[in-house]
Amino acid sequence: MASNPLIGTWRLLSWENPSVEVGQVSYPLGEDATGYIIYNEDGYMLVAIIAANRLKFAEDDLLSATKEKETQAEETYVSYCRRYDFLGDTVVHHVEMSLFPDWIGGDQERLVGLRGSRLTLSTRSLLLMGIQQTAHLIWERVSTLAS
Numbered sequence: 001m002a003s004n005p006l007i008g009t010w011r012l013l014s015w016e017n018p019s020v021e022v023g024q025v026s027y028p029l030g031e032d033a034t035g036y037i038i039y040n041e042d043g044y045m046l047v048a049i050i051a052a053n054r055l056k057f058a059e060d061d062l063l064s065a066t067k068e069k070e071t072q073a074e075e076t077y078v079s080y081c082r083r084y085d086f087l088g089d090t091v092v093h094h095v096e097m098s099l100f101p102d103w104i105g106g107d108q109e110r111l112v113g114l115r116g117s118r119l120t121l122s123t124r125s126l127l128l129m130g131i132q133q134t135a136h137l138i139w140e141r142v143s144t145l146a147s
Contacts, residue, residue: 004086006039006112010119010139012049020125020132028135029076037121037139045084045093051076074099080108088112091121117141 012035017026027033035049054076057065065073080103082096093108113120119139125132 004039004041005114006084006086006091006119007041008039009142010037010039011142012036013118013138013140015049015135015137017128017133017135020134022131026129026133029078035078036142039084039086043083043085044081046079046081047093048079049077086112 012033014031015028015033015035017028018024019026029049029051032052033049034052035047037045037047039045055069055072057069057073059065078099080093080095080098080100083094085092085094089112091110091112093110095103095106095108098104110121110123113122117140119141121137121139123135125134127133128135
């Protein structure tokens, strides 16, 4: 995997979901969502994305939040990890752990676009909230010299 251009840490610049038929664009975690995706040399990946301005729990006890606060936290966060296969124009994430339990044990394929320090990961058309959409996430490589 020495020639794998995905290896490294990438910071989210944007995540938008254009609809296939209607021509509308949605932003699942808002237009100012932040996140990272990391691909390592050992073939493992991790992604975590959050909405900006997430509400904090009033309690300091991680396990004592109300169901409403837990639901809000879940709706403003996406994360999964496991092994991946880089196939040139696609990458397949073999999901082992995920906030969304239905992805566990399955594969998530992403179409790959690389241009300089920018990485675009996109899905093929999928049904989201009853509308056929594609997801487009644009990432920027994090410099190893950045603090």
